[in-house]
Amino acid sequence: MSPPWRAVTDGIEVALKVAPRARRLAIGGRAEDADGRAWLLAQVTAAPESGRANVAVVGLLAEALGVPPSACDVVAGAASRRKRVRVRGDAAALGRTVAELSGEGADLGQRANQGG
Numbered sequence: 001m002s003p004p005w006r007a008v009t010d011g012i013e014v015a016l017k018v019a020p021r022a023r024r025l026a027i028g029g030r031a032e033d034a035d036g037r038a039w040l041l042a043q044v045t046a047a048p049e050s051g052r053a054n055v056a057v058v059g060l061l062a063e064a065l066g067v068p069p070s071a072c073d074v075v076a077g078a079a080s081r082r083k084r085v086r087v088r089g090d091a092a093a094l095g096r097t098v099a100e101l102s103g104e105g106a107d108l109g110q111r112a113n114q115g116g
Contacts, residue, residue, distance in 0.1 A: 004030055004038040005098045007091040013075065014061065014098055016083045019043045020053040027064050030102040039082060040102050054078055061085055065097050 004015045015038065017031050022043035029041040044056035054074050062069040067089050077083035087094055 002036060002038050003095070003099060003104060004040040004102050005095055007095065008086060011071070011086060011088040012091050012094045012098065014085050014087060015039045016042050016057060016061070016085060018053060018057050018081050018083060020046060020048040020056075020081070025056070025060055027060050028101045028103070030104075038102070040098060048079075048081075051078070054083070057083065058085065061087070064101060065089075065094055067094075 005012045017039035019042070022045055024043065025045060026043040027040065031039045031041055033039070042057050042060060044053050044060060046052040046056035058072045058074065059069050062072050065087060067087060071088045073086050075084050075086045
């Protein structure tokens with residue numbers, strides 16, 4: 001099972017599956033597609049019109065990761081529910097936070113206790 005993020009030169013790239021026009025803002029949990037790719041789930045109240053949902057999801061992800069929105073860029077899927085967002089910063093710290101948000105935190109701890 002792959003994580004919903006990967007390290008890149010200046011930070012991480014997060015795979016998000018976004019639900020626009022949701023009743024509330026939320027981020028957390030994960031989904032997998034048929035190919036086994038993992039996606040971090042996000043809900044935004046904004047409509048997918050004129051980039052409003054993209055702005056909302058960037059703000060939501062930035063807040064969850066403790067970085068300014070200016071550190072985040074949608075690099076793929078701007079017109080899709082499945083997006084890839086590049087987040088500039090410390091890849092290890094950002095990756096740990098995304099793992100916790102996606103529900104992998106317990107799994108990471110078990111691997112660390114098993115030495116791997």
